[in-house]
Amino acid sequence: MSATFNHTIIASKNRHESAAFFHDLLEAEEAPAWGFFANLKLDGGVLLQFAEPPVDIQPQxxxxxxxxxxxxxxxxxxxxxxxxxxxxxxxxxxxxxxxxxxxxxxxxxxxxxxxxxxxxxxxx
Known part of the structure; x- marks a missing residue:
């Protein structure tokens, strides 16, 4: 199997606000949330996971x-x-x-x- 991109964690000030922003903007599919993550699924099963880290957020x-x-x-x-x-x-x-x-x-x-x-x- 070749490598494919599966998921990334996006640091957020408010995980629900960030997930809602990308959900609306990209018309992304909502995925079940768990633990510290609010999740969205893109085509190909790529998961965007939004979390609030306990450190300052460095822009990506x-x-x-x-x-x-x-x-x-x-x-x-x-x-x-x-x-x-x-x-x-x-x-x-x-x-x-x-x-x-x-x-x-x-x-x-x-x-x-x-x-x-x-x-x-x-x-x-």
Whole structure:
């Protein structure tokens, strides 16, 4: 069997708020919560687990590949909620999307301060 990505734990200030944010934005399937985790399931069975660590949260980068229709819906939610967003990871092109790599992309922060990237075409 080759290696596949199975799950990651995303540090959150409020695991339920973060899970709800990604559930709505990505239209992700809810998964049963257990222990310290609020869980979402993406295509392919990839699990996003949200937890509140007992330490300061260091911002991470999470990129999600979306089809064009989901990107349109997610980006509309970003704009409707007044979430500051950029076309570039350097945060210089505010309020825009990009057309890099033959698709569209946008960068913003989630409720815990992590950098989120939505793209419509993979880089490779």
């Amino acid at each position: 980068h999470y990129a999600f590949l979306l089809d064009d229709e989901l990107f349109d819906r997610a980006y509309a939610k970003v704009r409707e909620r007044g979430i500051e967003h950029w076309a570039d990871p350097q945060m210089k092109r505010a309020g825009e999307t990009n057309t890099e790599h033959g698709g569209r992309g946008v960068y913003f922060r989630d409720p815990a301060g992590h950098f989120v990237e939505l793209i419509t075409r993979p880089y490779l």
